[in-house]
Amino acid sequence: MADTVVLEMHNIDKQFPGVHALKNVHFDVRKGEIHALVGQNGAGKSTLLKILAGIYHPDEGAISINGNNYDRWTPHQIMGMGVSFIYQELNLFQDLSVAQNLFIGREPTRVPGVIYRNEMRARAEKALARLDATDIPVDTLVKDLSAAKQQIVAIAKAFDQNPSLIVLDEPTSRLGLEDSEKLFAILNKMRDQGLSIIYVSHRLGEIYRISDRITVLRDGCLIKTDDAKSITPRQLVQYMVGEDVLTKKYKQKDKCGDVLLKTESLVGDGFQNVNFDLHAGEVLGLVGAVGAGKTEMVRVLFGIDLFESGMISVQGNKITRNKPQKAIANGMALCPEDRKYQGLVLENSIRENITISSLNKVKTSFWLVDRKSEKETVNAMVSRLRIATPSIDKKARELSGGNQQKVVLAKWLCTDSCIFIFDEPTVGVDIQGKSEIYDLMHELANNGAGVLFVTSDIEEGLQVSDRLLVMYKGSIIKELDPHCSSLEEASLFAMGGNLNEKE
Amino acid sequence: MKKNNGLLQKYAVFAILILLFVIFSICAKSFLMLDNLMNLLVQSTILGIVGFGLVFIMIAGEIDLSYAGSIPLEGAVFASLLANGKPYFVALLAAVGIGLTISFIVSQLVTRFKLVSYITTIAMMFLLQGIWYVLTGGKNVFLSEEMLNREFIFGNIGPFPRIVLLYVLLFVLLYLLSEHTPFGLRLRAVGSDPESTRAAGLNPILYKTLAFLFGGVIFTIGAILTTARMSGALATSGSSLLMPVMTVAFVGQTFLGMGRPNIPGVFLASLLLAMIDNAFVLMQLPIWSVPMANGVILISAIFLANIGKNEIIQIKF
Structure with missing residues (x-):
């Protein structure tokens, strides 16, 4: 694509009480490119984007869109200029339907100012079809949709406004492998058609997968903007954190202690025939795609949901009817997937x-x-x-x-917990934070606890666990030694490969 | 079985209405007489109209209880002006003007100063009650037949009193406005998530302000009709409305499977309460039986609306 610059933000400076959020930052996006914006939490990414969105005003600096300069702008104006935002919080209306969410603010009307519902439904279906998401009924209330489907609706909403620039903030945080791939395919297609995309993510794998250029912010300063192929992953982390953070390898544990948690032929809603043991002193990883049954099983282990058959034994005690109080009394602790609403x-x-x-x-x-x-x-x-x-x-x-x-x-x-279950603990956490959480998990294990680490990020599962279980469609299909297994092999198992029968 | 449950929840209120209608027709003398049925409808109109105003504000995610103070005040101003020989439209304008002013003040306190609407509007209610005392000296204002053309409002077109037709007209208009227009949808959006409304390019302050103003005008209509009905402005007109209006606005949420503030719910709830009141008077039942019956029947309606649902219809507040 030609090097025409679609967006240019120059000399952007912004201070909040006590924090100099952005220091003379320059950022530009070309036509037909996917430009990744990376940096730790607090680096200034969201401030920069909120300024672009017109939600904050910069103390200094201006923007230019398609060659037109602007000193001040409002959210309404920015949207009118063809810039769409998909925030991490999605900004969907939970109590309204999918169709209503897609067209709020630009409702199709018939003569006396009445909403033309059939037209709105038809257009909503078309918008979803563009993302190959025809399985979402447009009259469903958004609150009745899964997190992944909600994400898709948010993306469909942005695309339907035919933007020339689209900003995506951690779009795959709620999507599984399949949906993420669909999204990447669509982004690539749109990019080839001339759409400009700003992509914010903490997942380095994704960034290298789809971006053309990468911009790194750190402590409010622009550190580097360059083509993705000119920056190595190690350099990238260095730019982001400011020092050379080697990918840590955790020491292989000596023979571990007693079995703290054991399941046999456990069957529940979303999983079947689960067998594993968790020993004191180890970090046991459990990986699988979104929807593989990991969280369902975790909920049963902690007693939030009941299981249908099978056996759970905690520190030697057999459990028949489990409840959270019992689990806690037996020494279990759960850091849930939804840390905001279920953990705090x-x-x-x-x-x-x-x-x-x-x-x-x-x-x-x-x-x-x-x-x-x-x-x-x-x-x-x-x-x-x-x-x-x-x-x-x-x-x-x-x-x-x-x-x-x-x-x-x-x-x-x-x-007095000795069994810790972490369900997706590093979602939305920056590199330094992730590293600290991994360290904490191993510290707990070294002090004699048993840690069950559940994640859909296979790379981190391999990096951090002592043993790794792979779950696929509700069953634990394989146990791997993370020190001897490759990412490709583990991913293959997570996607159900290597099974004798094709499903 | 699932399909039946869906229908049952949605139309539970109709089932109750019909059931009660049949029971009352049998047990209460003259229940079915045209005059009585019309009287019943008239009884539900003022409750329903003020309820419409409240629901409009609730749709936008706020609440306004100041009507218990503004209705007597506006009624007093309206009645006093008429009693002093001023023409109708002056009295009307004055009442509407006061209503809009009150609503505007409330809306700014809530949107710009970020005060909680529940507490703010209760405080406003007390303030307005105080102002009522100052204005009227604590005395009710009565209007004679020449001052107030009662016939205009309570006269009939066909079998129906005009006030009922006005009520139905208002119902249809407000229903369309709240459920079928962009304005109504955006009010619901603001009520659901003000932050996302901003992200969608709309101004939440604007929509909340409009909701308060709109509700305020509807409250004023209620004030004028109450004054007309009572042939004067009474001190108790506000406090006697406070709880019933809240009742119909909140309970109406569970009707028709909505689970959110809605106009038809208020209409049906007002009808229900008026019907019980009317029939019990006809049956000459003791006065304490009316609130008891209201309670039992409303609880049954909510209960039926929630049978078989995994999630109880949550009342939005």
Whole structure:
């Protein structure tokens, strides 16, 4: 594609109280390119994009779109110029239908100002068909759709406005392998037709897969903009973090301890015939595609859902009817996939979130909470896990993803847990945060706990686990030694390959 | 079985209405007489209209309880102006003007100053009650037949009193507006997620303000009709409406399988309450039986609306 510049943001400077978010940043996007914007949390990516979107105003700097310069602009104007945004929070209306979400603000109407519902439905179906998503009924309420389908609706909405520039913020965080591939195919097709795409992601694999150029921000400064093929992954991480962070290999454990958790022929809603044991002192990885049954099984292990048949035994105790209270009493801890709504009380402070499962340890004899003891416990946790916060009274929802995950873990460290289950702990967490979480998991294992690490990111599963189980369509089909297995081999198993019968 | 449940939930309220209609026709003398049925409808109109106003604001994600203060106040102003010989349209304009002013103030407090609407509008209600006292000296304002042409509102076109026709007209218009226009859809969007509305290029402050103003005008219509009905402005007209209007607005959410504030729900809930009230009076049942019956029947309606559903229809607030 010709090197015509579609968007140029120059000399962008932005300060917030106490933080210099962007320092004289320059960023440009060409026609017909996929341009990745990378950087850690706090590097300034979202600030830059929010400025582009017209939600923030820069202290200095201007933009030019298709050659026209602008000093000030509003969200409405930016959309009118053909720029579409797909945010990580999706910004869909949960209580409205798919069709209504797609056309809010530009509803098709018939003469007396009445919405032309049939037309809206037909156009909605066409918009979804463009993404090959014909299995989503357009009258369904968005809240009744799975996270992946919601993501697809958000993407369809942006595409339907025929943008010339589209901004995608972590679009595959809710998509499985198949849907991600579909998305990449569509992005490539649109790019070839002249669409410009800004792609924000923490997944380096994806970035190298689809981007033409990469821009790295760090601490509000532009570090590098270059063609993707001119930057090696190691250099990229170096630019992002500022130092040479070697991909850590975790020491292979010596023979592990007792069996802490064991399942036999476990059958439940979404999985069948699951057999495995978790030993003290090991990090057991469980990988599989989105929908393979991992979270369903985790919920059963923790007692949130009931299982249909089979056996679970925790620290030698056989469990028939499981409930979370029982699981916790037996020493289990769960950091759930949906850390915001299932792992934390967002409106509560860090202090309240950390002590919530162990309040009996910080109470006085009069059934009141002993504030001094509580504060000591919480501060100890905060420093041990290096939770970045100026105060333990800050609300949980104000923390970054990585820090929120640490608060969830801190909650469990205050209980007497020895079996830790982490379900997708590094989604939406930056490189440094991910590294810290991996370190924490191994620290727990080294102290004698058993860690079950569930993830759909096969690369991190291989990097971090001592043993790796692969789940496919509800069954554990293979156990791999991560130190001897390759990414290709593991991915093949995760996609069901190497089975004797083709399904 | 699943299909039946869907229908049952959606139309449970109709089933109850019909059932009660039949029971009352049998048990209450003169229930079925045309005069009585018309009276029943008239009883439900004011409740329904004020309910429409409240629901409009609820659709946009806010609530406005100040009607319990603004209705007596607007009624008093309307009645006083008429009593002093001013022409109709002056009195109307004054009432509407007061309504719009109150609603505008409330809307700005809620949208720009980010005050919680629940508390703010209750406070406004008290304030308006106080102003009512100052204006009227604590006395009700009565209107004689020459001052107020009651016939105009309560006279009939065909078998129907004009007020009922106005009610039905308002119902149809507001139904179309809330369910079938871009404006209605955008109000629902703002009520669902104000942040996403901004991301969609719409201005949430604008839509919430419009919702309050619209609701305020509808409340004013209710105020004028109440004054006409009572032939004057009464102190109790506000407080006697406070709970019933909230009832129909909230309970109406569970009707027709909606699970959200909606206009038809209010219409049906008002009808239900008016029917019970009317029949019980005809049956000369003791006065305490009416609220009891209201409670039992409303709970049954909500219950039926939720049978077989995995998720209870949540009331939006």
